[in-house]
Amino acid sequence: MGKGNILSLLILTLLIIIFPIVIKDTYLHTIGIFAGINALVAIGLTILMGYAGQISLGQAAFYGIGAYISAILSLHFGLPVILSIFLALLVASTAAIILAIPALRLKGHYLAVATLGFGEIIHIMLHEWGPGGPSGFGDIPKMNLFGYTFTSTNDYFYLVWMCVVVIMIFSLNLINSMTGKALQAMHGSEIATQTAGINLTKLKIKVFILSSIYASLAGAMYAHYVTFLSPSSFSLFHSVLFLMMVIIGGISNIWGGIVGALIITILPEVLRGFKEFDILLYGLILTLFLLFMRKGLVPMTIATYKRWIHR
Amino acid sequence: MDSQIILKIKNISKSFGGLKALENVSFSVKTGQIHALIGPNGAGKTTLMNIISGLETADFGEIIFKDKYINKLSPDKRAKIGIARTFQNLELFGEMTVLENVMVGMYSKYETGFIKSGLMLNNVRKLQKDIINKSLNILDYVGLNHRKNEYAKNLPVGEQRLLEIARAIATDPILMLLDEPAAGLNIRETKNLSILIKNLKEEKQINLLIVEHDMELIMGISDTITVLNFGKVIAEGNPLSIQKNPDVITAYLGEED
Amino acid sequence: MSLLLQFLFSGLTTGSVYALVGIGFNIVYNSTSILNLAQGEFVVIGGLMMWFFLEGMNLPFATSVALTLTVAATLALLMERLTIKPLLKKGDLLLMIMVTIAVSILIRGLLMFKFAKDPYTYPPFTEGEPLVIYGAVITQQTLWVIGITAFSIVILYLFFNKTMLGRAMKACSLDIKAARLMGINVSNMVMLSFIISGLVGAIGGIAITPISLMEYDKGAMLSVKGFCAAVIGGLGRGRGAVVGGFTLGILESFTAGYIHSGFKDAVALLIMLFILLFRPAGIFGKTETLRLRKF
Numbered sequence: 001m002g003k004g005n006i007l008s009l010l011i012l013t014l015l016i017i018i019f020p021i022v023i024k025d026t027y028l029h030t031i032g033i034f035a036g037i038n039a040l041v042a043i044g045l046t047i048l049m050g051y052a053g054q055i056s057l058g059q060a061a062f063y064g065i066g067a068y069i070s071a072i073l074s075l076h077f078g079l080p081v082i083l084s085i086f087l088a089l090l091v092a093s094t095a096a097i098i099l100a101i102p103a104l105r106l107k108g109h110y111l112a113v114a115t116l117g118f119g120e121i122i123h124i125m126l127h128e129w130g131p132g133g134p135s136g137f138g139d140i141p142k143m144n145l146f147g148y149t150f151t152s153t154n155d156y157f158y159l160v161w162m163c164v165v166v167i168m169i170f171s172l173n174l175i176n177s178m179t180g181k182a183l184q185a186m187h188g189s190e191i192a193t194q195t196a197g198i199n200l201t202k203l204k205i206k207v208f209i210l211s212s213i214y215a216s217l218a219g220a221m222y223a224h225y226v227t228f229l230s231p232s233s234f235s236l237f238h239s240v241l242f243l244m245m246v247i248i249g250g251i252s253n254i255w256g257g258i259v260g261a262l263i264i265t266i267l268p269e270v271l272r273g274f275k276e277f278d279i280l281l282y283g284l285i286l287t288l289f290l291l292f293m294r295k296g297l298v299p300m301t302i303a304t305y306k307r308w309i310h311r
Numbered sequence: 312m313d314s315q316i317i318l319k320i321k322n323i324s325k326s327f328g329g330l331k332a333l334e335n336v337s338f339s340v341k342t343g344q345i346h347a348l349i350g351p352n353g354a355g356k357t358t359l360m361n362i363i364s365g366l367e368t369a370d371f372g373e374i375i376f377k378d379k380y381i382n383k384l385s386p387d388k389r390a391k392i393g394i395a396r397t398f399q400n401l402e403l404f405g406e407m408t409v410l411e412n413v414m415v416g417m418y419s420k421y422e423t424g425f426i427k428s429g430l431m432l433n434n435v436r437k438l439q440k441d442i443i444n445k446s447l448n449i450l451d452y453v454g455l456n457h458r459k460n461e462y463a464k465n466l467p468v469g470e471q472r473l474l475e476i477a478r479a480i481a482t483d484p485i486l487m488l489l490d491e492p493a494a495g496l497n498i499r500e501t502k503n504l505s506i507l508i509k510n511l512k513e514e515k516q517i518n519l520l521i522v523e524h525d526m527e528l529i530m531g532i533s534d535t536i537t538v539l540n541f542g543k544v545i546a547e548g549n550p551l552s553i554q555k556n557p558d559v560i561t562a563y564l565g566e567e568d
Numbered sequence: 569m570s571l572l573l574q575f576l577f578s579g580l581t582t583g584s585v586y587a588l589v590g591i592g593f594n595i596v597y598n599s600t601s602i603l604n605l606a607q608g609e610f611v612v613i614g615g616l617m618m619w620f621f622l623e624g625m626n627l628p629f630a631t632s633v634a635l636t637l638t639v640a641a642t643l644a645l646l647m648e649r650l651t652i653k654p655l656l657k658k659g660d661l662l663l664m665i666m667v668t669i670a671v672s673i674l675i676r677g678l679l680m681f682k683f684a685k686d687p688y689t690y691p692p693f694t695e696g697e698p699l700v701i702y703g704a705v706i707t708q709q710t711l712w713v714i715g716i717t718a719f720s721i722v723i724l725y726l727f728f729n730k731t732m733l734g735r736a737m738k739a740c741s742l743d744i745k746a747a748r749l750m751g752i753n754v755s756n757m758v759m760l761s762f763i764i765s766g767l768v769g770a771i772g773g774i775a776i777t778p779i780s781l782m783e784y785d786k787g788a789m790l791s792v793k794g795f796c797a798a799v800i801g802g803l804g805r806g807r808g809a810v811v812g813g814f815t816l817g818i819l820e821s822f823t824a825g826y827i828h829s830g831f832k833d834a835v836a837l838l839i840m841l842f843i844l845l846f847r848p849a850g851i852f853g854k855t856e857t858l859r860l861r862k863f
Contacts, residue, residue, distance in 0.1 A: 171429070173428060173430065173431035174425065176431075177423065177428035177429075177435065178417070178421060178423060178428065179418075179423060179424075179425055180428070181407070181411055181414055181415050181418065184407055185404045185407065185415040185418075187406075188403070188404035189403070189404060191386075191398075192398065192402035192403070192404065192478075193415070194365075194366070194386040194387045194390070195365075195366070195386050195387075195395065196390055196395075196415055196416050196419065196482055197387050197390035197418065197419030197482055198387055198390075200387070206425050207425075
């Protein structure tokens with residue numbers, strides 16, 4: 001992990017610590033919590049898309065599985081929250097494997113639509129078979145870690161963002177490791193990667209599972225924070241939102257996941273005044289980004305910085 | 312002379328639709344030799360390379376490597392048992408550095424799981440340092456050390472071809488398939504390439520099967536040459552006999568070099 | 569028996585729209601190897617704009633149709649020129665997928681802005697007694713939908729096989745280099761393929777709205793189902809999308825009728841997933857490598 005990343009991690013940790021101290025508005029804390037939860041999904045998706053070169057239009061499915069399974073296990077089966085979350089990750093990974101094994105033989109558009117189809121099927125399943133059906137269900141136990149229940153937004157904010165930091169450390173290690181290089185190689189040239197002795201299928205499945213774990217963890221954290229779930233939070237629209245986070249933040253850099261998540265989470269608040277415009281603005285922003293800033297904010301900032309110091 | 316056979320191609324045939332790309336091709340690569348595969352354009356050489364490395368399957372025939380029948384092995388398994396290759400249309404990892412390209416070649420020998428990699432435990436860290444050192448040695452060997460932090464896509468063609476060879480060396484191969492390694496190289500680069508190839512054979516004991524169009528290079532370094540035309544073997548022998556072979560001369564008549 | 573026929577006709581009706589969307593997918597796919605995930609939005613455009621001209625501005629029927637189709641064609645043209653053309657050269661498949669998704673959101677946003685979230689409809693093309701066959705009630709509009717779809721399919725067939733322009737487009741889909749060498753302006757063909765598929769979608773929207781109403785956000789599901797239809801028949805095969813669309817519509821209708829309406833949407837997805845994973849070439853197609861056309 002290079003100096004840049006270590007420095008960024010330290011700055012991030014610092015910002016996390018002082019944010020609730022400097023900013024007293026609990027509403028902003030809530031937005032911060034959602035941004036952190038979204039960041040978890042976005043980081044995983046960036047690794048999947050930017051590094052391994054795959055695509056998923058169905059991340060909301062894993063997000064939803066994580067949320068629902070953890071909620072159901074803790075609420076209906078009385079399992080401790082931490083155990084429920086763990087089992088939820090297991091279920092999500094299994095779903096990822098079931099999807100990945102056939103789907104990863106597909107490429108490009110076919111893979112995109114297969115993941116889209118998968119996402120929609122999970123959405124329908126939640127809609128038909130989830131507790132409460134389309135109306136959803138509540139009374140989900142709050143996050144509880146070794147006896148300590150997280151009730152205040154302050155607590156939850158630190159919890160979520162500490163998770164983000166830990167996940168970032170893990171992810172940065174992964175990317176800089178031989179495994180990370182293998183992923184990038186696969187993105188660069190599949191045939192050369194194979195003839196260098198790397199089994200693509202195994203690698204793709206593993207990275208798919210990884211992204212599903214990140215997303216389902218986020219989902220579980222969401223469930224135990226809002227304590228109420230309904231299928232409408234886990235639709236294609238949300239899968240597309242996660243995609244937007246990755247694109248806007250920068251698909252080639254996992255820090256982009258955090259930046260993109262922040263922007264996409266804050267955007268509805270900024271657009272609150274423009275009720276009828278909001279979808280239009282989403283579409284416009286995304287289109288403009290793809291046309292003119294498709295590298296994403298983080299890579300572009302880094303490139304600008306590099307040009308500036310080389311003057 | 313060591314006359315063990317490292318790679319045996321037996322009656323390989325491949326058709327694409329109605330087109331017969333390879334018809335009953337058979338030859339053997341002996342250990343300790345540089346074996347060249349030549350022939351006019353469209354003779355089927357790259358198809359054969361693809362079949363040997365596992366990227367394509369033959370319709371008929373057998374590929375026997377170190378006395379084992381390997382037709383059913385996937386490309387990555389073949390690399391693991393010691394078959395490496397370079398590509399006519401360069402297949403570098405363009406967005407990765409020169410050093411990283413070579414490091415990827417070492418992945419399969421030092422594979423670490425996702426979890427261990429993410430935790431970056433001490434032994435993983437040491438392993439990575441090891442790999443970096445070994446990769447730098449290889450870059451030194453081919454003469455690319457000064458480029459180690461350049462992005463592969465920014466290299467001139469000559470150096471890109473060297474990089475592909477370096478990456479292939481990293482997989483610790485027994486047999487290296489070089490598909491037109493001299494394409495796009497100037498005279499000086501080609502001379503250096505022939506020295507490198509000879510060193511691979513003598514110093515690193517790597518067996519080589521080379522597809523090439525540069526006749527001077529081929530005649531200068533090969534021990535045995537197999538000539539293909541229209542998917543069939545039309546001649547085989549040492550450079551001297553191939554140069555005099557009337558069938559070979561006819562096959563190349565009218566060919567632009 | 570009457571129930572069966574009822575479901576059958578209902579299925580044929582929705583299947584018609586799926587078929588048209590699927591055909592639209594195929595036309596763009598054949599000329600560019602892109603999947604235009606905004607395809608379904610043009611159906612919505614067809615329905616809502618038709619309402620706007622017919623009911624909102626009280627224009628005569630034929631004028632409204634013409635204006636609606638013009639709007640659809642223009643939007644398709646703008647989409648292609650502004651977002652597809654500049655990015656196609658990059659050869660980045662992921663980028664193209666994202667762009668069509670982005671444009672679909674943009675269109676949906678425009679529609680929501682103009683039309684809000686309400687459902688819209690207008691009177692059927694002809695008023696009159698519905699047909700009754702073996703106890704199944706079949707409205708005249710149903711026949712219009714099926715008829716217009718069949719007519720469009722015939723027109724498209726004639727266009728692609730009997731006109732110079734259509735055959736030029738077909739040439740592009742078969743071999744782009746050869747087409748260029750023959751003097752065919754590939755870039756124009758791409759533009760035309762977007763325009764035609766936009767029109768085809770809009771026609772479906774115009775026809776179906778009197779039956780099932782139209783809302784701003786129906787586009788996404790239509791895109792997915794239209795894609796399913798195309799995949800079932802084999803991506804890129806015109807007639808395949810027709811078979812796929814009708815099959816899908818009928819299966820959905822039977823599922824909703826005999827099993828449970830909540831699972832209606834799952835049918836399309838499950839079939840599509842099944843085909844993608846186990847027979848990607850569709851029930852008619854041969855295996856094909858997916859590659860972004862080099863421009």
